[in-house]
Amino acid sequence: MARFLFVVPPFFGHISPTLSIGASLIARGHEVKWLGITPLAAKHVPAGGEYILPEAELADYQEEIARILKRQDDGPSCSGPEVMKLALEETYIPIARLMMPGLSNFVDAWKPDVVINDCITFAGALCAHIKGIPSVTTTPVPPDVMGDTANSAPKIFEWQQNLVKGLQQEFGVYGDDIVIHSHKLNMVFTSQAFAGFDEPMPHMKFVGPVKGRPNEAPFDWERLSKATTPKVFVSLGTLLVDIRKEFFQKLITAFENQPVTIIAATNPDIFEVWPDNFIVNGFVPQTELMPHMDAVICHGGFNTVNDTFTNGLPMLITPIAYDHFHTAKLIENSGAGLSIRYKRLRITDLRDTVFELLQNPKYREAAIKVKETFIAAGGNDKAVQLLEDFAETEKVLEPLN
Amino acid sequence: MDTVASTAKLNNDEIFDLMKQFITEVIGEEFVEEMDITPESSFTKDLEMDSIEIVSFSEKIKQHFGDQIDFTGWLSSMDLDQLIDLNLGTIINYIQECQ
Numbered sequence: 001m002a003r004f005l006f007v008v009p010p011f012f013g014h015i016s017p018t019l020s021i022g023a024s025l026i027a028r029g030h031e032v033k034w035l036g037i038t039p040l041a042a043k044h045v046p047a048g049g050e051y052i053l054p055e056a057e058l059a060d061y062q063e064e065i066a067r068i069l070k071r072q073d074d075g076p077s078c079s080g081p082e083v084m085k086l087a088l089e090e091t092y093i094p095i096a097r098l099m100m101p102g103l104s105n106f107v108d109a110w111k112p113d114v115v116i117n118d119c120i121t122f123a124g125a126l127c128a129h130i131k132g133i134p135s136v137t138t139t140p141v142p143p144d145v146m147g148d149t150a151n152s153a154p155k156i157f158e159w160q161q162n163l164v165k166g167l168q169q170e171f172g173v174y175g176d177d178i179v180i181h182s183h184k185l186n187m188v189f190t191s192q193a194f195a196g197f198d199e200p201m202p203h204m205k206f207v208g209p210v211k212g213r214p215n216e217a218p219f220d221w222e223r224l225s226k227a228t229t230p231k232v233f234v235s236l237g238t239l240l241v242d243i244r245k246e247f248f249q250k251l252i253t254a255f256e257n258q259p260v261t262i263i264a265a266t267n268p269d270i271f272e273v274w275p276d277n278f279i280v281n282g283f284v285p286q287t288e289l290m291p292h293m294d295a296v297i298c299h300g301g302f303n304t305v306n307d308t309f310t311n312g313l314p315m316l317i318t319p320i321a322y323d324h325f326h327t328a329k330l331i332e333n334s335g336a337g338l339s340i341r342y343k344r345l346r347i348t349d350l351r352d353t354v355f356e357l358l359q360n361p362k363y364r365e366a367a368i369k370v371k372e373t374f375i376a377a378g379g380n381d382k383a384v385q386l387l388e389d390f391a392e393t394e395k396v397l398e399p400l401n
Numbered sequence: 402m403d404t405v406a407s408t409a410k411l412n413n414d415e416i417f418d419l420m421k422q423f424i425t426e427v428i429g430e431e432f433v434e435e436m437d438i439t440p441e442s443s444f445t446k447d448l449e450m451d452s453i454e455i456v457s458f459s460e461k462i463k464q465h466f467g468d469q470i471d472f473t474g475w476l477s478s479m480d481l482d483q484l485i486d487l488n489l490g491t492i493i494n495y496i497q498e499c500q
Contacts, residue, residue: 079445080452155480201476325451343449344432 002391003031005112006138007103007124009095010038010069013237014118016303017140017189019213022049024380025387035106037065037099046214061098068094073242075321076342083321085317087120088160089301093167096122096180100171103127104260114391121179122164126171130177134394135183136387141196141323142330143204185390189306191373203319206387208377209306217283224279227261230294230358233308234264235286237301243320245270247342251297252278254351258382261401263289295357299342300324309336312371314363316353318342335366410500414461416493423461429452447488462496470499 004025006018015036022032023046034045035052045051058065071090078086100123107127109113117124119139128135149157153324164178173179184203184351188195192206200206224231232255236247255262256275286307290296296308297316305327308315315337319328328339338353357363378385411419417440425433428450436448444450450458455476462472475495479487 035427043416079449079485081445083482084483153479155478159481251426319451325453329453341451341453344429346431 001029001031002113002388002395003110004033004387004391005107005110005115005124006032006034007099007115007117007121007127008034008036009092009118009121010036010065010122011072013301013303014120015040015044015141016213017210018116018118018138019044019046020210021138021380021383021387022046023214024210024211024384028388029382033110033112035099035103037061037095037102038069043216044214052106054106057102057105058098064094064098075294077229078321080325084156085225087322088163091121092120093163095120096126096167097170099123100127104131107131107133114394116387117180117182119181123169124169125180125182126173128175130171134184134390135182136184136390137186139186139188142190142326143186143188144195144197144326166340185386187386189302191370191377193335193373194309194330194334205382206377207382207386208374208379209310210380210383211287211310212380215285215287217281217285219281219285219289220279224261224263224289224292227277227279229259229261230247230279231261231263231292232295232297232354232358233286233289233293234262234266234297235301235304236266236299243397247299247318250345250347250350254347255354260354263293294312294313295354297322302327305331306374309367309370310374312364312368314357314367316350316357317342318345332369334370336363336370338363411496412491413497416496417489419465420489420492423458423465424448424450427457438489440493441488443486443488444492445485445487448473465498466496470496 005035006022008015008018009106017033022034025032026046026048032049033052034040034049035054037058039053040051068091071086075083075086103123105126112133113127115124115133115135116245117135117137119137125135125137149160164180168179182203186204188206189209190206191208192200195206234251236244248264248266248270251262252275256277260277262278264278264280264284265284266280267282268274274280290307290311293311293313295314296304297318298304299320300317300323305315315331317337317339318341319325319339320342331337332339338357340349340353421438424438428448442448442456459472462470
């Protein structure tokens, strides 16, 4: 049995797949903990696991953490290059910096066999490198979001490299190696075919979507069972607070009195009255709901994308910022959905596109093909096997290191 | 319009009108109507163009001017701040220099 420590950012979309794998590891008898910089509600943590918030070491950074989180609201109004700066300079690097002291102390105390860092949570692999602990990286989105900047935009590549090396040097890691990600195992929660990789580097393992995290959100199943029109699930994820009202107003204008039932995951308080054909809940049991749906509208949050294609459903993606555009391109490439950029979203196009997805079987057929690649990727079982093999191999190698 | 153009040099106003036409074709007339496009308009911030739109815009420039202008090559040599600040005036000057 081994001790696994997941190091996660304050963004639920990135934490979510680690909770699912963590639950599977615990079921196999391993010890699993998570470490992050903001509180995580106990209901999300799989039974037998523990979420560590190093409060003492983070005490001096509370204002900075609040500022970093608030800054994320600006993402949707930022241009592509601005988002790159926001992400790396104002989010990932500062999070790594303020996470290091608490992480370092906890790792010394608990002595994990393997540190598993989320791809934007650089402190995990960096700390593991410094302490000589084997590390694995988890990547919840299709990689290569920024493209091949080394060749296509050399100045941007140099900027990325310099920022990361600067962070590493602050913690005494010199030289040209980038150690914020594992070079031995990087698990990606999509399929190789969907991500569009012909020849990934050998340490990149596409395990497909993982599931099984606790989600006890209540839902009015009876009302859903009475719906007679095609059901369309709509999610805007957990971020993007500022544009929520505008987004759902467009949906209402497009679909009230239309022959569809909209199941929306958002706080109902944003409007006093919703149309009769809208079922709205702040939190939904998304995994259980999805098999009852006929199509999905989302901005490109990857957990929803995975849930959608795991059920072979067609998707309208309305990319807003961050990696959404990359995901939108992959969805269009697969044929399993259509993309309309949020900033150019016309009500008529929104309506017409959803009916096209519902009525033209080619999208569903393509979505089922994506589903098959997801299943073949192995999911939780594959992820657990990779992690167990990794921990075992590293233990054997330890005396040689 | 979508053919490699005549060799006649365009002046700044003509280039500006041509760029405005390309932008309208790329992002759609109704979205352009809400914008006040000037030489100071920045590509990413004011016109809110994403990478797909910038690629279609580049293709239009290529179709119009042919090999005399390597717009994509010029863009890829920029750093992030240059990309953020890139406005129509800068592009007009670049095209003027290349002609």
